[in-house]
Amino acid sequence: MDMAEEIRSTLKISKEDSFRDHLATVDAKGKRKWIYAQKPKGKFYNIRTYVSWGFFIIFFSLPFVYIHGRPLFLFNIPEARFIIFGKVFWPQDFFIFGLTMITFIVFIVLFTAAFGRLFCGWVCPQTIFMEMLFRKVEYLVEGDAASQKLLKASPWNRNKIFRKTAKHLSFFVLSFIIANFFLSYIIGVEQLGKIISEPVSEHFGGFMAIVIFSGVFYGVYVFFREQACTVICPYGRLQSVLLDRNSMIVAYDYKRGEPREKFKKTASIDAGDCIDCFQCVKVCPTGIDIRNGTQMECVGCTACIDACDKMMKAVGKPTGLVRYASENGIANGERLHYTNRMKFYTVLLVVLTGLLSTLLLTRKDVDGTVIRAAGMLYQERGKDSVSNLYNIRIINKTVKDIPLTLKLENAPGRIIEAEGRAIAVPKEGQGKGSFFVVLPGKMITDRKIKLKIGLYEGAKKITTLSTNFMGPIYHPDLK
Ligand code: SF4
Numbered sequence: 001m002d003m004a005e006e007i008r009s010t011l012k013i014s015k016e017d018s019f020r021d022h023l024a025t026v027d028a029k030g031k032r033k034w035i036y037a038q039k040p041k042g043k044f045y046n047i048r049t050y051v052s053w054g055f056f057i058i059f060f061s062l063p064f065v066y067i068h069g070r071p072l073f074l075f076n077i078p079e080a081r082f083i084i085f086g087k088v089f090w091p092q093d094f095f096i097f098g099l100t101m102i103t104f105i106v107f108i109v110l111f112t113a114a115f116g117r118l119f120c121g122w123v124c125p126q127t128i129f130m131e132m133l134f135r136k137v138e139y140l141v142e143g144d145a146a147s148q149k150l151l152k153a154s155p156w157n158r159n160k161i162f163r164k165t166a167k168h169l170s171f172f173v174l175s176f177i178i179a180n181f182f183l184s185y186i187i188g189v190e191q192l193g194k195i196i197s198e199p200v201s202e203h204f205g206g207f208m209a210i211v212i213f214s215g216v217f218y219g220v221y222v223f224f225r226e227q228a229c230t231v232i233c234p235y236g237r238l239q240s241v242l243l244d245r246n247s248m249i250v251a252y253d254y255k256r257g258e259p260r261e262k263f264k265k266t267a268s269i270d271a272g273d274c275i276d277c278f279q280c281v282k283v284c285p286t287g288i289d290i291r292n293g294t295q296m297e298c299v300g301c302t303a304c305i306d307a308c309d310k311m312m313k314a315v316g317k318p319t320g321l322v323r324y325a326s327e328n329g330i331a332n333g334e335r336l337h338y339t340n341r342m343k344f345y346t347v348l349l350v351v352l353t354g355l356l357s358t359l360l361l362t363r364k365d366v367d368g369t370v371i372r373a374a375g376m377l378y379q380e381r382g383k384d385s386v387s388n389l390y391n392i393r394i395i396n397k398t399v400k401d402i403p404l405t406l407k408l409e410n411a412p413g414r415i416i417e418a419e420g421r422a423i424a425v426p427k428e429g430q431g432k433g434s435f436f437v438v439l440p441g442k443m444i445t446d447r448k449i450k451l452k453i454g455l456y457e458g459a460k461k462i463t464t465l466s467t468n469f470m471g472p473i474y475h476p477d478l479k
């Protein structure tokens with residue numbers, strides 16, 4: 001009994017399930033098995049090609065879309081500044097960001113419970129770049145899977161050197177372009193333009209970022225490939241807990257297909273529809289056999305559906321032996337339906353989306369905090385007035401500079417700005433200042449009085465901030 005068999009017998013894994021013992025891309029000695037995926041042809045591949053064009057248009061044009069002088073999207077992680085649909089989010093908006101993340105995760109869970117890995121197969125950037133860009137270039141330069149294998153086995157002659165150089169050069173140029181666009185989502189196209197057009201010494205960090213990103217993309221698409229989905233991607237790793245027997249997956253109809261039998265003019269009476277032609281395996285970019293059932297390595301790319309449909313048509317059998325279906329659908333003939341689990345996630349998603357929308361709609365473009373200066377209680381001003389010193393910090397999330405003046409909203413006192421002028425708050429920046437609030441002594445009927453301070457741009461009120469005023473309690477009898 002070899003080690004694999006011993007493990008199987010200990011874990012009571014049947015021989016049919018033995019494919020779960022190992023990765024399709026690793027051999028018995030632990031060496032990487034290179035996948036030479038055959039080029040898919042068919043309805044789904046054509047639709048995916050159109051979808052990928054849409055993706056490329058969006059991916060390569062979004063960094064140039066600006067709203068009111070701001071990019072539509074910016075994910076400036078180093079400066080903790082995010083712009084989503086033209087709205088700036090600061091570290092102070094962290095709770096909105098956190099709630100957005102939670103809503104997004106619930107959406108992913110709901111989407112996966114209902115539609116399995118539809119995202120991976122159709123819109124994941126990794127799959128689209130790999131299958132719809134790099135692999136197409138590879139087919140163009142090295143030919144289909146069989147030619148690629150031949151080229152690999154052939155000696156280093158002129159043809160091989162030319163093709164390999166052309167492939168690696170095109171892969172690097174594509175990686176370089178993607179890296180630049182990727183960076184533009186982080187720093188914006190204007191900053192990227194400066195890095196490209198100005199001397200390297202002035203933007204060494206940016207230049208290094210382009211070099212590193214280009215190298216990473218090149219490494220992923222030349223060497224790492226499907227391993228990004230099968231080994232690294234956390235979403236892929238979560239499939240086993242997100243999917244259930246009612247989720248829509250790419251599935252092999254074993255009830256119809258088994259027992260499989262090689263195609264013959266006179267097939268056995270009990271033979272299933274699968275002609276064991278291995279076309280579904282040959283096109284699979286992750287190297288698995290979909291006939292083994294749902295597997296974590298399946299990215300739902302539909303290549304096996306196209307391959308099998310083609311074979312079914314060729315042998316005059318109905319298509320759909322491999323198709324979108326649920327496990328229950330294949331086993332019990334159930335139609336795809338909306339389960340209680342999906343209903344629960346939907347309610348949760350609606351609540352979270354409602355909460356998030358309210359927060360976004362009520363979010364202020366100018367906000368700030370007012371706190372009493374530390375270490376100071378109050379100052380007596382003459383016989384009849386008392387003042388408190390405050391520090392104010394204001395965040396301006398708009399795209400214009402705002403000179404702010406302050407007004408007391410709920411008391412008859414006055415405000416004296418320490419600098420004697422309005423507080424300048426630069427666009428997309430922060431402003432700070434100090435001021436005194438002076439109240440008539442007779443107003444002070446409590447140790448702590450709640451104050452409301454309005455922030456004004458000219459006559460226009462921007463927002464109201466709250467703070468406390470402290471002073472000696474006024475006793476009319478002692479006057
Ligand atoms: S099994 Fe089919 S759908 Fe899954 S990755 Fe392979 S070819 Fe794509």
Ligand code: SF4
Binds near residue numbers: 276281291307308322
């Ligand atoms: S392509 Fe279809 S018929 Fe051929 S082996 Fe796969 S499932 Fe069977």
